[in-house]
Amino acid sequence: MEKILEIDSVTAGYGDQVVLENVNLAIHEKDFIGIIGPNGGGKTTLLKVIMGVVKPFRGKIRFFTSVEENERRITGYLPQMNNLDRNFPISVTDVVLSGLMSREGFFSLYSGKQKKLAYSILEKMGIYHLRNKPVGELSGGQLQRVYLSRALISSPRLLMLDEPSTFVDTRFETDFYEILRQLNKEMAIIIVSHDVGTITWYVKTIACVNRFLHYHRSNVITQEQLEAYNCPIQLITHGDIPHTVLKKHEKDHD
Amino acid sequence: MIESFAELMQYRFFTNALLAATLASIACGIIGTYIVSRRIVFISGGITHASFGGIGIGYYYGFNPILGAAVFAVISALGIEMISKKTGVREDSLIGILWSLGMATGIIFVFMSPGYAPDLMGYLFGSILTVSGNDVFQMAILAVVIILFFILFYKPILFIAFDQEYAKTHNYPVQLMNCILITLVALTIVMSIRVAGVILVLSLLTIPQTTANILTRDFRTMIFWSVVFAFAGSITGLLVSFQLDIPSGASIIFSLILLFLAVRISGWTLSRVRLMKQMNGKLPHQRLADKKR
Ligand SMILES: Nc1ncnc2c1ncn2[C@@H]1O[C@H](COP(=O)(O)OP(=O)(O)O)[C@@H](O)[C@H]1O
Ligand SMILES: [Mg+2]
Numbered sequence: 162m163e164k165i166l167e168i169d170s171v172t173a174g175y176g177d178q179v180v181l182e183n184v185n186l187a188i189h190e191k192d193f194i195g196i197i198g199p200n201g202g203g204k205t206t207l208l209k210v211i212m213g214v215v216k217p218f219r220g221k222i223r224f225f226t227s228v229e230e231n232e233r234r235i236t237g238y239l240p241q242m243n244n245l246d247r248n249f250p251i252s253v254t255d256v257v258l259s260g261l262m263s264r265e266g267f268f269s270l271y272s273g274k275q276k277k278l279a280y281s282i283l284e285k286m287g288i289y290h291l292r293n294k295p296v297g298e299l300s301g302g303q304l305q306r307v308y309l310s311r312a313l314i315s316s317p318r319l320l321m322l323d324e325p326s327t328f329v330d331t332r333f334e335t336d337f338y339e340i341l342r343q344l345n346k347e348m349a350i351i352i353v354s355h356d357v358g359t360i361t362w363y364v365k366t367i368a369c370v371n372r373f374l375h376y377h378r379s380n381v382i383t384q385e386q387l388e389a390y391n392c393p394i395q396l397i398t399h400g401d402i403p404h405t406v407l408k409k410h411e412k413d414h415d
Numbered sequence: 416m417i418e419s420f421a422e423l424m425q426y427r428f429f430t431n432a433l434l435a436a437t438l439a440s441i442a443c444g445i446i447g448t449y450i451v452s453r454r455i456v457f458i459s460g461g462i463t464h465a466s467f468g469g470i471g472i473g474y475y476y477g478f479n480p481i482l483g484a485a486v487f488a489v490i491s492a493l494g495i496e497m498i499s500k501k502t503g504v505r506e507d508s509l510i511g512i513l514w515s516l517g518m519a520t521g522i523i524f525v526f527m528s529p530g531y532a533p534d535l536m537g538y539l540f541g542s543i544l545t546v547s548g549n550d551v552f553q554m555a556i557l558a559v560v561i562i563l564f565f566i567l568f569y570k571p572i573l574f575i576a577f578d579q580e581y582a583k584t585h586n587y588p589v590q591l592m593n594c595i596l597i598t599l600v601a602l603t604i605v606m607s608i609r610v611a612g613v614i615l616v617l618s619l620l621t622i623p624q625t626t627a628n629i630l631t632r633d634f635r636t637m638i639f640w641s642v643v644f645a646f647a648g649s650i651t652g653l654l655v656s657f658q659l660d661i662p663s664g665a666s667i668i669f670s671l672i673l674l675f676l677a678v679r680i681s682g683w684t685l686s687r688v689r690l691m692k693q694m695n696g697k698l699p700h701q702r703l704a705d706k707k708r
Contacts, residue, residue, distance in 0.1 A: 295632030
C-alpha cells in the first residue's frame with residue numbers, strides 16, 4: 162500500500178513543555194487508525210503536528226504527495242468540538258465551504274462550482290435540506306455531519322477526526338461509523354477516541370498515545386497490552402471481561 | 416423651538432453631525448457585528464476605556480485628544496491580542512488592568528491640566544453637535560477602509576472569526592488577520608467617541624447588532640441590519656440631543672434601546688399571531704398533519 166505520510170522521530174510540545182516524544186508513525190492509503198490514550202496524553206497535539214499547526218521541536222513529517230497536491234490539501238480535519246460557538250451567525254453551507262479555504266483563494270467569493278461541490282457533499286451526508294440553516298439551529302448529530310462535510314470538501318487523502326463521538330447521540334453514532342467505513346474505501350482515516358470499546362469495531366489498527374506512541378498492528382487489544390504500552394485506559398465496557406470484549410465484538414461483526 | 420429639518424441642514428454643525436452619525440453607523444455596524452459574533456465585547460470595553468488615557472495626555476500636552484486616544488486604543492488592542500497569547504497572562508485580567516490603567520492615566524492628566532476642561536463631558540458622553548469637518552473626514556476614511564477590507568476579505572474574516580483553530584490548520588494567516596481586525600476595532604471605537612463618548616460608545620457596537628440578530632443569523636445580513644439600526648438610532652438620538660440639549664451619547668442609546676424593544680416585541684407578536692392563525696378552527700390531529708407536511 163502506498164505511503165501517504167511519515168512521522169519521523171518527532172518531539173513536539175508547547176513552549177518548553179514536551180507533549181510528544183520521539184514519535185514514529187507511517188500512514189498508508191486505506192489505513193484506519195484508532196488513536197487512544199488518556200486525557201492530555203497528546204492525541205490532539207499529534208493531529209496538529211501532522212497538519213503543521215504545531216511545529217515539532219525535533220524530527221520531521223514527510224508527505225508523499227504528487228507535485229500538484231500541497232501538504233495541507235491532502236488532510237481533512239474534524240476538530241474536537243468543545244470550543245465551538247454554536248451561536249455564531251454562519252450558515253451550514255458557509256461552514257462547509259470554509260473547508261476549501263487556502264492562502265490562494267483569499268479574496269474572491271465562492272464560485273458556483275464550489276457551491277455545487279458543497280451541496281453534493283451535504284446531499285451525501287443527508288443534510289442538504291439544512292444547507293441555509295444557521296449552525297445554531299442544528300442538533301449535535303447534524304452539526305457533526307456539517308463538520309464532517311467541511312473536512313471532506315477538499316477531497317482529502319487522509320481524514321482526521323478528533324473525538325467525534327463526544328457530541329453525538331448513540332443512534333447517530335452507528336450511522337456515523339457506517340459513513341466512515343464507506344469513506345475508508347477512498348481515504349485513510351485517523352480517529353481519536355477514548356471510547357475504546359466502540360472504535361475497535363471499526364478501526365484496523367490502534368495507536369496508543371501518552372507522550373510516547375505505541376503502534377498496535379491490530380484492532381484487538383488487551384488490558385495487559387495497554388498497560389505494557391503505558392496507556393492507562395479502561396477497556397471494560399458494558400460489564401464484559403476485558404480481553405473477551407473484542408473477540409465477542411468480532412463475532413457479532415460476522 | 417422646533418425648527419424644520421431643511422432649516423437645520425443649513426447649519427454647518429448640523430450637517431457635520433449628520434455625516435458623523437452616518438459614518439459612525441457604517442463603521443460600528445460592520446465592526447460591531449464582528450465584535451458581537453466573536454464575543455469580544457469585553458475586549459472592546461477594555462480598549463475603549465484604555466483610550467481615555469490618550470485623551471487626558473492630549474489635553475495636558477495640548478494636542479488633539481482623539482489622536483492620543485487612537486494611540487492608546489491601538490496599543491492596548493494589540494497588547495491584548497498578542498500578550499495574553501504569548502505569555503499566558505489571563506486575557507480578562509489583562510483587559511481589566513488596561514481598562515482601569517487607561518482611565519486612571521486620563522483622570523490624572525485631565526486634573527493636572529491648567530484651567531477648566533469644558534469639553535471633557537463631550538469625550539465622556541458624546542457631543543455629536545461639536546464634530547468638526549476634520550473629524551468627519553477622518554471618520555470617512557476609516558469607514559471606507561473598513562468597507563473595502565470587509566468586501567475583499569469577507570471569507571477569511573468570517574472563517575477565522577468562526578473557528579480560529581480550524582483556520583490555522585489551513586495555513587491561514589490567523590494572527591495577522593486578528594491583529595488587523597482588532598486595530599480596526601480600536602480605530603472604530605476612537606472615531607465613535609465623538610458621537611457617543613467613552614462611557615457609552617460600546618452601545619453603538621452592541622445594541623444594533625443584538626437587534627439585527629433577532630432578524631437574522633447570517634453574518635452578512637446581520638451587518639446590513641446593524642448598519643440600518645445604528646443609523647436609525649443615531650439620527651433619532653441626534654435630533655433629540657439637539658432639541659433637549661442633552662449629551663448625544665445618552666439620547667442615542669435610548670433610541671437604540673427603544674428600537675431594540677420595538678423589533679423584539681413586534682417579532683414576538685408576529686409569531687404569536689401566526690401561531691394563533693395556525694391553530695384557528697383546526698382539530699389537534701389536523702394540526703399534526705399540517706406540521707408533517
Ligand atoms: N495550545 C496549547 N498551549 C499549551 N499547552 C497545550 C496546548 N494544547 C495542549 N496543551 C497541553 O498539551 C498536553 C496534551 O494536550 P492534548 O494534545 O490536547 O491532549 P489530548 O488530546 O490527548 O487530550 C496537555 O498537557 C495540554 O495541557
Ligand atoms: Mg484532545
